[in-house]
Each structure stands twice: as C-alpha cells, then as structure tokens.
Amino acid sequence: MKVLLVYPNIVESPKDMSIGLGIISAMLKEKGHKVELIDTTFKVSDDEIIDKVDQFNPDLVAVTAATNDLQNAIRISQIIKETKEVPIICGGYHATVAPKDIIDQDCFDMVAIGESEQSLIKLTKDLNNTKIPNIWFKKGKKITKNEIGKLTEDLDKLPFPDREIFNYQKYIDSNRGLATFMSSKGCPFLCSYCINKVLIDKYKGKGKFLRFRSIDNLMKEMKEVITKYKVKEIEFYDDTFTINKQRLRDFAKRYPKEIGLPFYINARVNAVTKEDFKLLKEAGCVRVSIGIEAGDPYIRNDILKRFQSNKQIIDTFQWAKEEGLRTYSFNMIGVPFETQESIKKTIELNRKVQPDYVGISIFNAFKGTELYDICKKNKWLKDKASASYFQSSNVNHPNFTIKELKKIRDSFGFEVYKNADKKRAYIDLIDKKLTKVPLYTKTRSLLIEKGIKKLIEK
Numbered sequence: 001m002k003v004l005l006v007y008p009n010i011v012e013s014p015k016d017m018s019i020g021l022g023i024i025s026a027m028l029k030e031k032g033h034k035v036e037l038i039d040t041t042f043k044v045s046d047d048e049i050i051d052k053v054d055q056f057n058p059d060l061v062a063v064t065a066a067t068n069d070l071q072n073a074i075r076i077s078q079i080i081k082e083t084k085e086v087p088i089i090c091g092g093y094h095a096t097v098a099p100k101d102i103i104d105q106d107c108f109d110m111v112a113i114g115e116s117e118q119s120l121i122k123l124t125k126d127l128n129n130t131k132i133p134n135i136w137f138k139k140g141k142k143i144t145k146n147e148i149g150k151l152t153e154d155l156d157k158l159p160f161p162d163r164e165i166f167n168y169q170k171y172i173d174s175n176r177g178l179a180t181f182m183s184s185k186g187c188p189f190l191c192s193y194c195i196n197k198v199l200i201d202k203y204k205g206k207g208k209f210l211r212f213r214s215i216d217n218l219m220k221e222m223k224e225v226i227t228k229y230k231v232k233e234i235e236f237y238d239d240t241f242t243i244n245k246q247r248l249r250d251f252a253k254r255y256p257k258e259i260g261l262p263f264y265i266n267a268r269v270n271a272v273t274k275e276d277f278k279l280l281k282e283a284g285c286v287r288v289s290i291g292i293e294a295g296d297p298y299i300r301n302d303i304l305k306r307f308q309s310n311k312q313i314i315d316t317f318q319w320a321k322e323e324g325l326r327t328y329s330f331n332m333i334g335v336p337f338e339t340q341e342s343i344k345k346t347i348e349l350n351r352k353v354q355p356d357y358v359g360i361s362i363f364n365a366f367k368g369t370e371l372y373d374i375c376k377k378n379k380w381l382k383d384k385a386s387a388s389y390f391q392s393s394n395v396n397h398p399n400f401t402i403k404e405l406k407k408i409r410d411s412f413g414f415e416v417y418k419n420a421d422k423k424r425a426y427i428d429l430i431d432k433k434l435t436k437v438p439l440y441t442k443t444r445s446l447l448i449e450k451g452i453k454k455l456i457e458k
C-alpha cells in the first residue's frame, strides 16, 4: 500500500521533526509499504502538495496534528481531498484530547486516538475494517467509535523513528547541530494546564503511563544517528529526565564513553537532586531546563497545581549552578487569576534564581485540561479563528489585554537581569524584538551584537 504522511508543522523556531510520524513511517516501511511525506516545516506550496498527491497516488493519507497545527492540518487535508478521493486519518495530540474536532471536519474520514501506531498497521491490512481499537470511523453521517487501546508496554519494541524521510540533516543544521531524542514517555505529575493529566485520565486501566526505554536501546539509536548525520549536540525531550534514578546512573556511566556529545535535559523541581546534577555534569550535560512557571505560590500551586515552594525552586537552581550546569527557566504569564502583582512575583523569583536563560510564554489553554474547562466556564476563551497559540493566546484574560501581556513578555528577561547584569538584560530585550529572525543563526547573533553596540554607544 502507498501511505502519504503529513506533518503540518507551523513552528518557525525551533524546527523539529515529528518523532511520532517518524515511528509510524518506520513501522509502515517494515511492513513493506511505500511511504512518502509532506512536511510543511520548510515551506511547501499548495501546488507542490497537489503534485505530490498526483505523482505518489496514495491509498491512504495519515496526518499528525498537535493543537497548534490543527488549522494547517485541515487546510492541507482539504487540498489533498480535492486532488484525490483518498481516505484520510488524523492522529496526534489534538486528535487524542479532542477527537470530535477532527471527525467533524469533512476532510477527515478517521481519527486515531493516543498511541495508535499499531492500529494504523491494522488499518493498512484492510481499509474496510471498522473494528480497530483507537480509531473512530466516519461513513456518511455514521460514526463508529472504538475504545482506546492499551499503552505500549515496552518502548524498546518500537522501531527507531525514520529520520531519513524528514531529510533530518536539514533539521539538525537549522537547529545549531542539535539532534533530539525521547528516552521515556509520560510524566506522573498532574499539572492542571498540561496534556499529561488528560492522558493519565484517558488511559486509566490501559497500562503504566510512565515508561522508559532501556539505556541499551537509547544508546543504539543515538549511535545510529550520530554515525549517519553531522551532530554537534543532543537534547532529550523527556518531560522529566531525572525521575528514574537507577536509569539515570546507568545513562551517566555509559553516555560519555559511547556518545560524548554535550547534551541538554528537562528536570522538575521535586524530581531532581543535587546528586543528579552532579551525575549529569559528569556525563557531559551542559544545560538543564527547569519550570518555575509562576512566582506567586497561589498561582503556581492552587491554579497550576505544581506543588513546589519558592525555597525548593531556589535550591534546585542553586544545586545545578554549584555543579557547573547552565540553567534555563520556563515561565508563563497570563495564567487564569493572574494579576500584575503575581507577574511581579514571577520576575522577582527569577531575579533570585538568576537562570542563564529565561523562557517566557503567554498562557494558552489546551483542550481537555482543567484550566481549559475553567476558562470555558468563565467565558474567557476566544473563538477558534482568533486563536494563535504562538505569539498570542486563546484566552481573553480578565485582567490583561493581549497587548499588555505581549509587552510584559518582551521585557520580562530585561526585568530579570537588569540589576544583576545590564548587558545580559539588553541582549534579552533585543532578542525578543527579533521575532522574524530564526534562532541559532549567524544573522541573529550579528543583529544582537549590533544592537548591544548601539545601546552602549548611547
């Protein structure tokens, strides 16, 4: 069978492939299917989409979509449907949390919920079989809804993602030489704005949610990737890389000998210790990203359900620094119930912590989450058309206009650094202005340097 995959990515920076579609491509190829890809990451014209459908003439189209990509996924699927009457299935994060949004669209015939790669393989055996777990089928007005299947128990059984289909070197090069991996799936915490809590509820009784690949399996994939591509650095996308201590020790022992490239991870306050940072540093880790999210304990714990004290946050950053790791803090503004005062507290906590990099985004409510429901109940949600999850928000905040939030976001880093390190503060200010210049490019560094010079001259 010929399967056309669609990655409707609209992320300008950082650009990255879809690991999910990569796994699906590898599985389909293992079964002898012909697979091709439409990937909008590096811009594809409508004519090119039409040409691809004409030339490849697929029997099935498989689209992935996170919430941000949904409108682009619909647009591309409509073009495909107009070009050829071919069945189209859509899966991914949005399909999993809101399958009705997908099946309600004329362009989609099926929706795949959750970890549904095996279900897709079943579908390729018989496109008329409507009794496949994880999949909803639409035939005219009739919708057949099958139950969600079990979670993949052993992640080592999944094939390595097919990176070749994405022309992966192009991604690495646009991402300062970075290759990305996931060594686990799931997160045990229950933050009220995050997809993980939604997934935990959906998968109740369907297997263990937090799962780890073996270090053997991970090393094998990394070796393959660094042999095949020119890679300078590695990033692990795991939500909490340090949660399994034995595995962390095994990893730290083997990574420097077998891979040896600088790497980045995400860690969570309460799930990481000073000892973990020591191990990570010895293994070659250069930076850890840690969520602060909100400096006001009421917003952080009562609203976001993160359950961390200011002291725990300050200590965690301190430990990382003591072990010689660079730190990055994730923060949000415009969270429901937030006020000017609570945002000041987020700036204040970041000032105390002084991370090497400060990340700031405007809160967006994602379907299925507790905070989405609260926003909906309070009529704070914008209609679909005005929702842009990137530079903006889908929430009409009662205390701030979006213009005010953007202004706070753009000067957030400056406020954090201005007393401790003026130059760093100005770098952040200029950085925020360069919205149209891709990250990690020489042009960006040059423009920042030029901007700093100008400011110093002034």
Ligand code: B12
Pocket: 009, 010, 011, 014, 015, 016, 017, 018, 019, 020, 021, 023, 024, 062, 063, 064, 065, 066, 067, 068, 069, 089, 090, 091, 092, 093, 094, 097, 112, 114, 115, 116, 117, 120, 182, 186, 194, 195, 196, 237, 238, 239, 361, 366, 367, 389, 390
């Ligand atoms: C890697 C990553 C990225 C990468 C690549 C994104 C991508 N599309 O793959 C980059 C850096 C581009 C990125 C950007 C953003 N991300 Co991101 N990202 C992740 C991360 C860390 C891992 C995703 C992953 O690779 N998972 C592993 C693979 C195997 O899973 P998968 O893709 O879901 O695929 C499986 C199934 O869903 C299914 N499947 C998927 N597609 C299809 C299609 C078919 C036809 C079938 C049958 C099955 C199927 O099969 C796959 C195998 O099991 C997750 C968090 C997490 N830990 O999961 C967040 C996550 C996906 N990101 C998220 C967000 C919010 C963002 C940003 C908005 C951040 C920002 N402020 O800019 C942007 C925009 C996202 C976008 N346009 O898609 C949210 C999405 C929430 C939502 N409702 O959509 C997540 C879930 C984080 C979170 N905890 O809330 N992200």
Ligand code: SF4
Pocket: 187, 188, 189, 190, 191, 194, 195, 196, 197, 239, 268
């Ligand atoms: S710790 Fe991070 S990944 Fe885990 S549930 Fe909370 S926000 Fe989501």
